[in-house]
Amino acid sequence: MHALRFVAKRLLLMIPILIGISILTFAISNTIPGDPARLILGPKATPEGIEELREDMGLNDPLYVQYGRYMGGILQGDLGESTYSQRPVLNDLLRYTPATFELTMFAMIVTLLVGIPFGVISASRKDKLADQFTRVFALLGVAMPAFWLGLLFLLFFYLKLGILPGSGRLDGGMAPPDYITGMYTVDALLTGNWPVFYAAVMHLILPGITLAAVTIGMITRMTRSSMLSVLKSDYIRTAYAKGAPENRVLYGHALRNGVMPVITLLGMAFGHALGGSVLVESVFSWPGLGQYAVNAITYLDFPAVMGVTLLIAIIFIMVNLIVDTLYFFIDPRLKHD
Amino acid sequence: MALLEVTNLKQHFTIKKGFMGEKTIVKAVDGVSITIEEGQTLGIVGESGCGKSSLGRSILRLAEPTEGSIKFKGEEVTGMNAKQMKELRKEMQIVFQDPYASLNPRNTVRKILEAPLIIHNIGTRNERREKVELLVEKIGLRRDQLNNYPHEFSGGQRQRIGIARALMLEPRLIIADEPVSALDVSVQSQVLNLMLELQQEMNLSYMFISHDLSVVQHISDKVAVMYLGKVVEISDVEKVYADPKHPYTRALLSALPVPDPLQKKERIILQGDLPSPSNPPSGCPFHTRCPMATKECAEIVPPLEEKTPGHFAACIHT
Amino acid sequence: MLLDVKDLSLSLKKNGKYATILDRISFQVEKGETVGIVGESGCGKSMTALSLMRLLPEKARLDGDINLLDENIAAYSKRKLEKIRGNQVSMIFQDPLTSLNPLQTVGTQIEESLILHRNMTKEERRTRVLKLLKDVGLPRAEELVNEYPHQLSGGMRQRVMIAIAMACEPQLLICDEPTTALDVTIQAQILELMGEIKRQTQMGIIMITHDMGVVAEVCDRVIVMYAGKIVEEGPVLELFQNPTHPYTIGLLDSIPKLGQRKQKLGSIPGTVPAPGNMPAGCRFAERCRHTMDICRTTVPPMFDIKAGHQSACWLFDEKGGDQDGVVRSDELETALHH
Numbered sequence: 001m002h003a004l005r006f007v008a009k010r011l012l013l014m015i016p017i018l019i020g021i022s023i024l025t026f027a028i029s030n031t032i033p034g035d036p037a038r039l040i041l042g043p044k045a046t047p048e049g050i051e052e053l054r055e056d057m058g059l060n061d062p063l064y065v066q067y068g069r070y071m072g073g074i075l076q077g078d079l080g081e082s083t084y085s086q087r088p089v090l091n092d093l094l095r096y097t098p099a100t101f102e103l104t105m106f107a108m109i110v111t112l113l114v115g116i117p118f119g120v121i122s123a124s125r126k127d128k129l130a131d132q133f134t135r136v137f138a139l140l141g142v143a144m145p146a147f148w149l150g151l152l153f154l155l156f157f158y159l160k161l162g163i164l165p166g167s168g169r170l171d172g173g174m175a176p177p178d179y180i181t182g183m184y185t186v187d188a189l190l191t192g193n194w195p196v197f198y199a200a201v202m203h204l205i206l207p208g209i210t211l212a213a214v215t216i217g218m219i220t221r222m223t224r225s226s227m228l229s230v231l232k233s234d235y236i237r238t239a240y241a242k243g244a245p246e247n248r249v250l251y252g253h254a255l256r257n258g259v260m261p262v263i264t265l266l267g268m269a270f271g272h273a274l275g276g277s278v279l280v281e282s283v284f285s286w287p288g289l290g291q292y293a294v295n296a297i298t299y300l301d302f303p304a305v306m307g308v309t310l311l312i313a314i315i316f317i318m319v320n321l322i323v324d325t326l327y328f329f330i331d332p333r334l335k336h337d
Numbered sequence: 338m339a340l341l342e343v344t345n346l347k348q349h350f351t352i353k354k355g356f357m358g359e360k361t362i363v364k365a366v367d368g369v370s371i372t373i374e375e376g377q378t379l380g381i382v383g384e385s386g387c388g389k390s391s392l393g394r395s396i397l398r399l400a401e402p403t404e405g406s407i408k409f410k411g412e413e414v415t416g417m418n419a420k421q422m423k424e425l426r427k428e429m430q431i432v433f434q435d436p437y438a439s440l441n442p443r444n445t446v447r448k449i450l451e452a453p454l455i456i457h458n459i460g461t462r463n464e465r466r467e468k469v470e471l472l473v474e475k476i477g478l479r480r481d482q483l484n485n486y487p488h489e490f491s492g493g494q495r496q497r498i499g500i501a502r503a504l505m506l507e508p509r510l511i512i513a514d515e516p517v518s519a520l521d522v523s524v525q526s527q528v529l530n531l532m533l534e535l536q537q538e539m540n541l542s543y544m545f546i547s548h549d550l551s552v553v554q555h556i557s558d559k560v561a562v563m564y565l566g567k568v569v570e571i572s573d574v575e576k577v578y579a580d581p582k583h584p585y586t587r588a589l590l591s592a593l594p595v596p597d598p599l600q601k602k603e604r605i606i607l608q609g610d611l612p613s614p615s616n617p618p619s620g621c622p623f624h625t626r627c628p629m630a631t632k633e634c635a636e637i638v639p640p641l642e643e644k645t646p647g648h649f650a651a652c653i654h655t
Numbered sequence: 656m657l658l659d660v661k662d663l664s665l666s667l668k669k670n671g672k673y674a675t676i677l678d679r680i681s682f683q684v685e686k687g688e689t690v691g692i693v694g695e696s697g698c699g700k701s702m703t704a705l706s707l708m709r710l711l712p713e714k715a716r717l718d719g720d721i722n723l724l725d726e727n728i729a730a731y732s733k734r735k736l737e738k739i740r741g742n743q744v745s746m747i748f749q750d751p752l753t754s755l756n757p758l759q760t761v762g763t764q765i766e767e768s769l770i771l772h773r774n775m776t777k778e779e780r781r782t783r784v785l786k787l788l789k790d791v792g793l794p795r796a797e798e799l800v801n802e803y804p805h806q807l808s809g810g811m812r813q814r815v816m817i818a819i820a821m822a823c824e825p826q827l828l829i830c831d832e833p834t835t836a837l838d839v840t841i842q843a844q845i846l847e848l849m850g851e852i853k854r855q856t857q858m859g860i861i862m863i864t865h866d867m868g869v870v871a872e873v874c875d876r877v878i879v880m881y882a883g884k885i886v887e888e889g890p891v892l893e894l895f896q897n898p899t900h901p902y903t904i905g906l907l908d909s910i911p912k913l914g915q916r917k918q919k920l921g922s923i924p925g926t927v928p929a930p931g932n933m934p935a936g937c938r939f940a941e942r943c944r945h946t947m948d949i950c951r952t953t954v955p956p957m958f959d960i961k962a963g964h965q966s967a968c969w970l971f972d973e974k975g976g977d978q979d980g981v982v983r984s985d986e987l988e989t990a991l992h993h
Contacts, residue, residue: 234753240710242741242768242819245734256758332803333757384838491926521695521865526909526920533917550839551868555911555920574916592843594868596910598891606847607840610808626840 003328010321018313022074025309026067029302035059036083036300057083070306079310080303084295089307092292097311098182099169100281100288104273106185106204107211111269115216116259119223123231123258124250134220141217146276150210150283157206164206167285171199207284211276215269222265227258256330263327267320274312338411339372340542341396341510346370346405348388348395352615363615365391367566368405370641373510376536378543380557380574382550382589386614388566389546393512396544397431398422409510427457430503434515436495440487446473446498447483453505468505476501476531493524497531504535512544517552529556550593554578562586565614565622568641572648582650585623621652629654656722657859658684658707658827663719663729665699665706667930673716674931676702678883680719684827689853689860691874691891693867695906697927699883700863704831707861708746709736723827742772745820749832751812755804761788761815762800768822787818792848810841817848828852829861834869846873867910871895876963879903882927882938888957889964899966901943937969945970 037053038045054060058069073080079089122134158166169184170176177187177196185204188197230236231254239249281290289308296304328334348366365388373379381389395402398414407414409425417425433439440449450469454460460468470480476497487495496516503511513532517525533556535541547553553560554574561571562583570583581587584605591605607626612618618625624634631654639651665677677699684690692700705711707721709728721729728739748754756764762784769780781800788796791814804812813833820828830849834842850873853860862874870877870891877894879887879902887900898904908921925942928934934941940950949969958971 234748234750235756237710238748238754238816238819239756239767240740241708241746243737243739243771244741244767245737248771253756253759257756260758331758333805384840493926522867523695523906523909523923526911526922529911530919530922533919548839551911551913554913555916555918557916578913589839592839594842594846594866594872595913596867596871596895596907598871598895600871604843604847606843610810610841611838 003325006328007321007325010324014314014317014321017317018310021313022071022306022310023067025306026070027063029305030063030066032300034300036302039300040083070303074310079307082296082301082304084299084301084304089303092304093289093307093311095182096287096289096292099286100274100277100290101315102183102185103204103207103211103277103281103286103288104270105183106208107215107273108266108270110208110212111215111219111273112266114212115219116223116262118216118220119262120227120250120255120258122220122224123227126228131224134224138217138220138224141213142221143217144213146210146214147279147283149213150207150280153206153210154283165199165203166206169200169203169287170196171203174199207280207286210283211273211280214276215273218265218269218272219262222262223258226261227254230254230258233257260327260331263323263330267316267323270319270323271316274316339408340375340410341371341373341544342406342408342411343369343371343396344406344408346392346395346407347403348391348400349403350400361615364388364566364617365614366395366402369561369563369566369568371561371568371571373542373544374558375509375542376540377558378536378545378556380553380560381544381546381563382548382553382560383563384548384589384611386565386611387563388614389548389563390514391566392563393431393514393544393546397426397429397512399431423457427506428509430506430508430511432496432499432503432511432513432516434518436492436499436519437487439499440495440502442487445484445486446478446490449487449498450483450502450505453502457506459506472501472504475535477527491524492520493527496520496528500528500531500535504539507539508541510542510544512546514546515548516545518547518549525552532556550589562589565612565617567622567651569623569652570650571641576645576648580645580648582644582648582655583623583652584627584629584655586650588626588628656683657686657688657724658861659720659722660707661720661722663703663706663721664717665702665711666716667712668714669931672931674929675933676883676930677706678933680880680883680885682878682885682888684859684861686826686859687853687857688876689862689874691862691864691870691877692880693864693870693877693906694880695865695927697882697930698880700865700880701831702883703880704746704829704861704863707827707829708740708744710740710746738772741768741820741825742823743825744827744829745823745825746829746831747813747816747820747833750836751809751816752804752836754816755812757804760801760803761807765800765815765819765822768819772823783822784818787822788815790821791815791818792844793818808841809837810844813837813841813845814848817845817852821852824856825858827859827861829863831863832865833862835864835866842869849873867895867907879906882933883930884938885957885967886939887966887968889960893961893964897960897964899960899964899971900939900968901945901970902939903966905942937967 037050037057037059041049041053058066070080077090081087082089082092085092118134118138122131125131154166157164165171174196177184177193178191180187180190184200185197188200236249236254239253244252277288278290278293281288282294292304293308296308346366346369350363350365351360352363353360369392371379381392383389391400394400396407402415409429414425447469450473451465454465454468469483473480473483478494478497490498517528520528529552532543536543545553545556557574559572560574560577561568562585563569564585570577570581570586577586578590581590588605588607591602605628609626612625620635620637621639624630627634633653637653639653641649641651644650644655661681663677663680664675666673666675680703692703694700706717711717717729719729720727723743728736765784765787766780769775769783775783784800785796788799793799793811793814807815834845837845846869864870874891877889877891878885879900881902887894887903898907905921905923909923911920923942928938928941936952937950937955940946943950947969955967955969957965957967960966960971
């Protein structure tokens with residue numbers, strides 16, 4: 001019951017947050033220099049033609065009128081039309097989101113599978129070789145720019161060794177699986193299309209790991225410090241005093257307590273990965289939201305920019321809500337209070 | 338006229354509880370009346386959650402009282418503005434439990450002790466210096482230690498510095514909130530000795546808040562026993578300790594381990610736990626654990642009655 | 656003999672250097688006996704307890720013998736130790752809230768000892784857990800097993816800790832300040848429960864505390880520690896009535912006693928020397944008002960005062976002074992107390 005009310009409250013809170021974000025993005029995208037009308041008509045445009053198009057697009061109205069019109073459209077499920085692709089923004093988003101979501105989720109799974117065990121090993125072998133190694137590794141992950149790491153990966157695994165594909169979501173000429181979720185791996189799995197599944201996973205590896213490098217670093221360091229403080233706590237001493245062997249203490253008592261604060265970081269990490277996808281998608285020609293956003297910005301495609309920003313905000317808020325709710329169920333102290 | 342006269346003081350807190358922030362009212366102090374005479378010590382004793390610390394804070398208006406009157410030297414404190422409060426705080430000072438947390442670690446002891454004088458604009462540079470040096474010797478530290486930082490002192494020394502700081506402005510009343518609880522016994526005795534000496538010398542009044550019955554007994558003239566925000570018994574120390582009139586006081590005293598193996602006493606073991614201050618029992622707050630409780634106790638809130646001359650207790654059965 | 660500790664020394668690494676925390680501690684605990692270890696902060700009493708369980712930091716250096724039922728567990732391997740901890744020797748800690756795992760139910764935490772040391776079925780374990788909860792005086796055991804530590808009060812949590820410690824019916828129970836974090840009325844409940852357990856089992860108990868009142872209440876024998884060494888040891892009655900070591904006397908004098916209001920309390924000037932910076936002779940010499948030349952140069956051994964009562968003070972050296980020990984101790988009585 002508590003949990004339900006909590007979720008409801010958080011969902012209601014989303015409304016002012018989204019309004020705030022929309023005002024902010026709207027204001028920013030309309031104050032940067034550059035005229036979309038001029039860009040659409042190209043270098044040979046006449047001033048009259050530009051003025052006509054501006055009038056047509058409503059660009060001459062006061063900002064608040066434009067904003068009101070935009071928000072009115074959103075309420076009816078209309079995000080406007082992309083000036084670049086000439087398609088409704090909603091359609092574009094539906095088309096590109098699954099690719100980004102798939103990439104980000106893959107990165108998050110890698111992050112969890114690598115980051116948490118690394119953090120645990122690092123903490124349990126404090127100051128030993130394994131710990132030193134992990135700490136350097138985590139630091140590198142956090143410090144290295146994603147695009148540069150991506151290029152290194154491309155150079156080595158794609159160009160030099162040729163063992164992993166370097167661009168796109170599937171091998172050239174391969175037909176995508178039947179559309180269910182839009183995520184190729186999931187769709188291929190659901191339809192039992194094994195060759196496509198294999199190809200989709202292979203294509204995910206390089207961009208996924210590139211994207212995960214930073215978040216692995218974050219999660220490893222957080223897990224390590226959290227585990228270290230847990231291992232110093234009194235109930236760990238109690239567990240040893242009961243005669244529990246080291247592994248039992250580590251995995252039976254320390255791990256769950258140590259991972260708790262890491263969970264709160266997961267939402268942040270997801271947001272980070274989502275943001276990072278803009279660069280990584282460009283490096284690996286991944287046809288997702290990131291690339292779409294880059295194009296939208298380049299062509300001053302305001303409806304598209306707004307659409308992407310709002311969507312990412314919604315995803316980010318939802319993920320954090322899920323994470324917080326998860327916390328609520330894992331920590332009994334919150335449940336009973 | 339009493340130095341401090343507190344009448345029907347209430348300190349209620351609204352706390353948000355749990356994940357959803359349901360509001361509950363905690364009656365930390367619930368209608369307490371006490372007086373402290375010039376040069377005397379009132380001990381406030383009770384277990385965790387009884388409101389003894391809140392009472393101290395409330396009197397100094399570190400937390401704004403909800404209701405009631407606080408008269409210091411006959412003047413009402415509750416309505417005072419900031420300027421009047423600043424003047425008042427010269428005369429009423431507080432000493433905290435954890436001397437380390439209440440001393441700024443970046444300042445030398447000299448600076449820490451001088452600060453109150455500077456804030457209140459007292460004396461010239463040289464006069465202040467002299468005063469600091471005089472007082473630091475009075476509390477048993479050497480002058481050359483004035484340039485040291487708090488971390489260079491032991492717990493007992495730090496607490497003495499805390500007391501010295503409180504004394505800088507020559508207050509009349511010191512509210513000491515568990516001042517010796519964090520200290521080892523041999524150090525605790527030094528601080529207690531110091532407090533008693535200073536009291537005699539400067540005719541100080543203390544409100545001595547502690548959970549330790551033997552320490553309170555040692556230093557106080559009068560003692561008030563608190564339970565869940567209320568004073569359940571108040572009188573001279575001798576009377577309360579020799580002939581407790583409230584069953585809670587009796588239980589407390591009998592529960593106190595005495596450092597004498599020959600003294601095997603009949604012990605009253607209270608059943609159950611302290612109720613939560615946010616959800617106190619009806620009627621007499623103690624009735625849920627009281628060995629003497631009857632049906633009426635759950636209904637009647639017992640008033641503080643004079644059981645024998647000068648000895649008050651809030652129990653309908655004694 | 657249940658426990659025979661011989662010349663136990665402990666050094667811990669601090670700032671790259673080993674500092675001696677315990678210095679050749681020897682004592683015994685008999686079956687059914689409660690031995691108190693008292694002293695002020697930094698005297699090494701808690702470290703003694705952790706050394707017995709060998710729950711020490713990794714870089715600790717431990718020397719000497721810890722003979723538990725004639726087996727020297729100081730030489731045991733990790734695996735062999737695990738078989739003893741929680742089984743033959745159990746421990747109760749000061750703060751019951753932080754000592755319990757916040758994410759596990761009470762039942763799970765009590766059951767763990769049984770899983771580790773007893774070959775029981777799930778059903779048998781459950782029955783045993785319920786019985787343990789009832790034995791430590793906790794009501795509604797059936798519901799309690801599914802509750803979490805934060806749902807319980809401080810006193811209930813300490814009862815749960817005791818239930819965990821008692822799960823495998825240990826021969827030795829080490830209590831490290833078990834009532835210090837509790838309110839007086841709750842402390843009384845816990846001490847009562849421990850008395851009950853003591854009467855019903857033949858367990859040896861080591862009670863570590865700073866509270867002379869608790870010692871007087873529950874202990875048969877007392878060990879007084881100062882700066883990592885045992886300075887005095889004796890039966891509880893003897894020690895309280897006839898304390899001999901200047902430190903013990905100072906300690907007892909500094910406690911406020913009922914009926915002696917506003918009198919000047921005894922106190923001990925100075926502070927405890929820091930580990931790694933111990934004086935050559937008696938560690939109390941700096942703060943003692945009877946310091947002689949020999950105190951500053953030579954560590955005093957334990958001198959016999961009476962049967963079972965020993966004191967590490969040169970005042971009792973029969974060969975050293977011109978008086979014999981017995982006379983000396985009577986003189987001390989009058990000299991030290993007034």
